[in-house]
Amino acid sequence: MPSALNKALFLSATLAVLIRLADALPAYSGMGELSETSGDEVQHVDVKSPLNDRQKWHRMAKDLQKHVKTLRDEQFETEFRETGNMTAYEGIRISTPLLQPSDGCLSRNFSTERCLGRIYSVLTWYKENWSFIEKENLTSPQVNDIKYETKRLLEAINSQLQVGDGQVDPISSAPLSVSSAWTQKTTVHSILFNFSRVMIDTCRAIQYMSKRKGGHWVKDIKTPRGSPSDKN
Numbered sequence: 025m026p027s028a029l030n031k032a033l034f035l036s037a038t039l040a041v042l043i044r045l046a047d048a049l050p051a052y053s054g055m056g057e058l059s060e061t062s063g064d065e066v067q068h069v070d071v072k073s074p075l076n077d078r079q080k081w082h083r084m085a086k087d088l089q090k091h092v093k094t095l096r097d098e099q100f101e102t103e104f105r106e107t108g109n110m111t112a113y114e115g116i117r118i119s120t121p122l123l124q125p126s127d128g129c130l131s132r133n134f135s136t137e138r139c140l141g142r143i144y145s146v147l148t149w150y151k152e153n154w155s156f157i158e159k160e161n162l163t164s165p166q167v168n169d170i171k172y173e174t175k176r177l178l179e180a181i182n183s184q185l186q187v188g189d190g191q192v193d194p195i196s197s198a199p200l201s202v203s204s205a206w207t208q209k210t211t212v213h214s215i216l217f218n219f220s221r222v223m224i225d226t227c228r229a230i231q232y233m234s235k236r237k238g239g240h241w242v243k244d245i246k247t248p249r250g251s252p253s254d255k256n
Contacts, residue, residue: 081234104213
């Protein structure tokens, strides 16, 4: 009898330890990865982790880049299928906002505040002129997804600009206008082609931000004039 009692006590103690260990382990999904929060649960994520935020922005930007490129190719295939090379239309593309070396988004002259401000301005332009894309007979879900993803990325960047010293200079340009079905097609192609280029540069810039200084928001250190680094 004492032996049976000791066994029961031992099993009870072992079960209690196992329960505690199970409670301490993280929950994993069926794919073996940590389960992710849904969109409705994002507000509960610890926003005091800039590195994680930047990584999320990079994923958002990569998704947007992929969808814009897909829509660009779809529109080109539909409207210009007789020509299989987009370079043939380089001379007829209209100018739309792009990221330039002077915007502080390149590693040699990188400025987090200036780069984010410029990205925000450029993306805002494409958002405001997205109606030209919506008029085309393109894949509706893709068009709506890009519109929504652009809005999300703008909101994420704007929240960081409000924390730092980033400044936004609105892009002033004449309203786009089309005079024929042909100019409508070429205008849409121009917007999608250049938007795709913008997203490539945006993804590269956000990825670079997530790596420098541990991903934390930092003011760029201004080097005094006449210092040795000015000569390099």
